[in-house]
Amino acid sequence: MWRIVILGALLPVLGANSAFGFACIQAGNGQCIHWAQHAATVDTFLGTPTRPPLANGTATWDQNVMSAANDWNTSGANFQFTVTVGGQLFDPCSSTPGTHVCPNTGPVGNNPVIFRSNFCGMGFGDILELVNDCWAGDATILNAPVFVNSTVSWNAYDGPLQFPAGQPVYDIRRVLLHELGHVLGLDHPDAHGQTVAAIMNSHVSNLDRLQADDRSGESSIYGGGGSAPSGSSAAPTSGCQVDRRPAAPTVWLFVFPLCAAALLWSRRAGSPGD
Amino acid sequence: MVVVPRDFPELVTRAEQIVAGTVTAVSEEQDSAGTPWTAVTLSDLTVLKGDVGATLTLRFYGGSAGDVAVHIPDMPTFTPGERALLFVAGNGRDICPLVGVWQGRFRLRADATSGDEVVDDSDRNPVVSRAGRRLMRAAVDAPTAQPAMTFDTMRQLVADELANPTGNDATR
Secondary structure (H helix, E strand, O other): OOOEEEEEHOOOOOOOOOOOOEEEOOOOOOEOEEEEOEEEEEEEEEOOOOOOOOOOOOHHHHHEEEEEEEEHHOOOOOOOEEEEEOOOOOOOOOOOOOOOOOOOOOOOOEEEEEOOOEOOOOOOOOOEEEOOEEEEOOOOOOOEEEEEEOOOOOOOOOOOOOOOHHOEEHHHHHHHHHHHHHOOOOOOOHOOOOOOOOOOOOOOOOOOOOOHHHHHHHHHHHHHHOOOOOOOOOOEEEOOOOOOOOOHHHHHHHHHHHHHHHHHHHHHHOOOOO | EOOOOOHHHHHHHOOOOOEEEEEEEEEEOOOOOOEEEEEEEEEOOOOOOOOOOOEEEEEEOOEEOEEEEEEOOOOOOOOOOOOEEEEEOHHHEEEOOOOOOOHHHEEEEOOOEEEEEEEEOOOOOOOEEEEOEEEEEOOOOOOOOOOEEEEHHHHHHHHHHOOOOOOOOOOO
């Protein structure tokens, strides 16, 4: 099973307010899942809305994928998305044998962004958009298709969430920004007891751009941006399971040594997967 | 993932079952198509809505499939022994069998002072009261000084909402 680790627990300097919050998805070997080459190609097949342009002036849904990817690309982290529009779609839900590295994904490195009314025959329930992250035992991400629920109302706009006539219309750009964060391995900071401003928080909000915490999270996995670990091609590693509650500064006096001990232990144990 | 926000009346209305119980087993399985699922079984059930047997097994998408793992970020995960209050819908049909995903999952724990069983949200924020359509949470929506709501109070809120629904089921 996967576990979640709050990357900030390994940062050596924590201010009195400890306003970190970013979190990564942790594989069974204790590492944050990550793209080994610090890069991923996203293939968008969202196409064009029925009545363009969208409210933010873009003519296609795909332009919003590119815009969201560009935000992550310019965050200062040592990671790059490449976005292609159209091309050959390897359907994550197809039953073609031998083409799916994980169930409901596709070939290695294939990351389509697609509208669907269900998730490979399974109901979305209340889910607007999801990433089906697939990774190997060494925590390297193999692919991460993005499914956008086509049964809800979408547009693309900046600013506060819009509810015309009391009905929600979701901004696809900020939601894609969030999902691309999952594609590169980040999880929700607020689901782990942290209170920070972040596009990666679990609840869609009036935030429509990456926040400092989001950028710090990306840099923590891939380096760059002035956040540890920088310039390393080694897998980001953490062996500590940090309590999900907000921690008072003094708590770190013993949490940090515990994390260090856990890290050493996990490196010794070191078996991939659970 | 990003989900539709659900308020308290929506949780109650949209839930096919509402149950409190103890997680007694968590296991990974694959269906005939090879799709990985995580099965979470609850026992010692208190049923607030719907028909449920002596135990309830919920299926959440994701898990291991051979030497790889597949996972939708923020799918709720459970640990054997934990107590939970769950607003269930679409079990076996949807990829997450909870209304509003994490919004339909509450954690139950014994209060350190009173010993009463009290209610936290999925992020471990204590639920302290209901205000209109919302459940207020300590440190998020309300001052932290308020005590956490007891499970008995929550159970009564659910019963009241079932008896006298306050709201429409909203819109997607």
